[in-house]
Amino acid sequence: MKRHRKLVFLAFMMMVMLGFINNMRGTLIPPIRDFFTVNYSQIGVMLMAATFGFMSATFLGGIAASHFGLKKVIAFGFLTAAFSIFAMGYINSFLYLIILMAFLGIGLGSVEIGANSLGAKIFVEKSGMMMNMLHLFFGVGASIGPRYAGWLLSLGFEWHQIYLTALVLITALLLFLFSTKFPLEIENNRKDNIAVKKIIKQKKVWLFAAVLGSAVVAEIAIGSWLVNFLHVERAFATASASTYLSLFFIVFTVGRLVGGYFTEHIGYIKILIYFAAATLMLFIIGLLVKADYGALFFSAAGFFISIMFPTIMAVIMNEFKSGVSSYMGFIITSASAINMVSNWLIGKINDLFGVFTGFASISFFILMIIVFLYFLSRELEYDFAK
Numbered sequence: 001m002k003r004h005r006k007l008v009f010l011a012f013m014m015m016v017m018l019g020f021i022n023n024m025r026g027t028l029i030p031p032i033r034d035f036f037t038v039n040y041s042q043i044g045v046m047l048m049a050a051t052f053g054f055m056s057a058t059f060l061g062g063i064a065a066s067h068f069g070l071k072k073v074i075a076f077g078f079l080t081a082a083f084s085i086f087a088m089g090y091i092n093s094f095l096y097l098i099i100l101m102a103f104l105g106i107g108l109g110s111v112e113i114g115a116n117s118l119g120a121k122i123f124v125e126k127s128g129m130m131m132n133m134l135h136l137f138f139g140v141g142a143s144i145g146p147r148y149a150g151w152l153l154s155l156g157f158e159w160h161q162i163y164l165t166a167l168v169l170i171t172a173l174l175l176f177l178f179s180t181k182f183p184l185e186i187e188n189n190r191k192d193n194i195a196v197k198k199i200i201k202q203k204k205v206w207l208f209a210a211v212l213g214s215a216v217v218a219e220i221a222i223g224s225w226l227v228n229f230l231h232v233e234r235a236f237a238t239a240s241a242s243t244y245l246s247l248f249f250i251v252f253t254v255g256r257l258v259g260g261y262f263t264e265h266i267g268y269i270k271i272l273i274y275f276a277a278a279t280l281m282l283f284i285i286g287l288l289v290k291a292d293y294g295a296l297f298f299s300a301a302g303f304f305i306s307i308m309f310p311t312i313m314a315v316i317m318n319e320f321k322s323g324v325s326s327y328m329g330f331i332i333t334s335a336s337a338i339n340m341v342s343n344w345l346i347g348k349i350n351d352l353f354g355v356f357t358g359f360a361s362i363s364f365f366i367l368m369i370i371v372f373l374y375f376l377s378r379e380l381e382y383d384f385a386k
Helices: 002-036 040-068 070-090 094-122 127-154 159-164 167-178 203-233 238-266 268-288 292-305 308-319 324-353 355-360 362-377
Strands: none
Touching: 002 040, 002 070, 002 094, 002 127, 002 159, 002 167, 002 203, 002 238, 040 070, 040 094, 040 324, 070 094, 070 159, 070 167, 094 127, 094 308, 094 324, 127 159, 127 203, 127 238, 127 308, 203 238, 203 268, 203 292, 203 308, 203 324, 203 355, 203 362, 238 268, 238 292, 238 308, 268 292, 268 308, 268 355, 268 362, 308 324, 324 355, 355 362
C-alpha cells in the first residue's frame, strides 16, 4: 500500500468530496422548495433523479473502466459533476434542476465507484478496517457540508451559489488526478469482470443488495430529511437544524475512525447487527422525545450507522475472491435502486401523511437491515466468525 500513496490520498479526497457535496443537499432542500415553490413529492422526484444518475454510473462504471481505464472514469465523474453544478446557476425551472441533479448523480456515482474500486485493489490486508478508514473521509466531507451550507445561507447566499463553491474542490482534485499515475494492475479491470447473468443467479447477491440498500436509505434519508423534519416539526431555524445534521456526520466520522477496530475484533456480521439495532433504538427515541435535545439522538445514531456501507463492502471483498469490482458494481447499483424508490416514497409520505410520518418511516428501513442480515448470514461461504 505504501507504493500507492498518491492513489490512497486521491481515494480519500474523493470520499471527502462525495460527502461534502452529497450532504449539502439536506440543508438546501428548504431553500430549493421555496425558490421553485414545489411540494415534498417533487423534492422526492428530484432526489430520485439524483439517485438514478448515481445508480446508472455505478452500474456502467465497472464496464467503462475495463474499456477506457479507471482514471478516465474518475475524470468523467469530476467533469460531469462540475458541469451540472455550474449549470444550476442558469436555470429557473424545477424540471431543469431534476435533469441537472441526475447529471450530478452520474458524476458522483462515477467518483464513488472509482474510489471503491481503488480501495478494493489497494486495501488487501485488514480490509474491514481500511474500508472503514476510506469511508471515514466521506464522513469528514459530510460533517462539513451541511454546516458550511447553513453558514452560507445565514450570510444570504442563494442555494445555487452555495453549490457553485464546490467547484473549487472538484477542480483541485481533477488537477491532482491528471498528475497521478495509475499502475497497469489498477487501471485495467478487464480480468476482473464477471458476467451479469452469473451474478444475478446468486441469492446472496440479492441479499447483499437488500442489506446495503436498506443501510444506504437509512443514511441518505437522515442526511436528506433531518433538517426539514427539525424545521417543520420542531420549529428549528434552518441554520440551527443544519448544526444537528453536521453533528450527525461528525459522530458518523468518529464511528468510522474507531469502527474498523470493532469490526476486526467482534466480527463483520455481528457488528453490523449490533450497530443496526443501536441505530434503530436511538432513532425511535429521537422521534419520541419532542424537546429540543431529542434531536441529539438522531445525531448520535450517526455513530452506529457509520460502519454499515464500508463493512458491507469488506464482507463483499472477502466473500467473492474474483470479480470483486463486478459484484460491487452490481450490488451498489441495486442498492441505489432501492434508495431511489425509497427517497421518492418518503417524499410522498411527507405529502400524504405529514412530515413526522415521512421521517419516521426511515425506522422501517433500519429494521430491514437487521432482517436481511440474518438471512444473508445463512448464505455466506466465508467464515466471518473466525
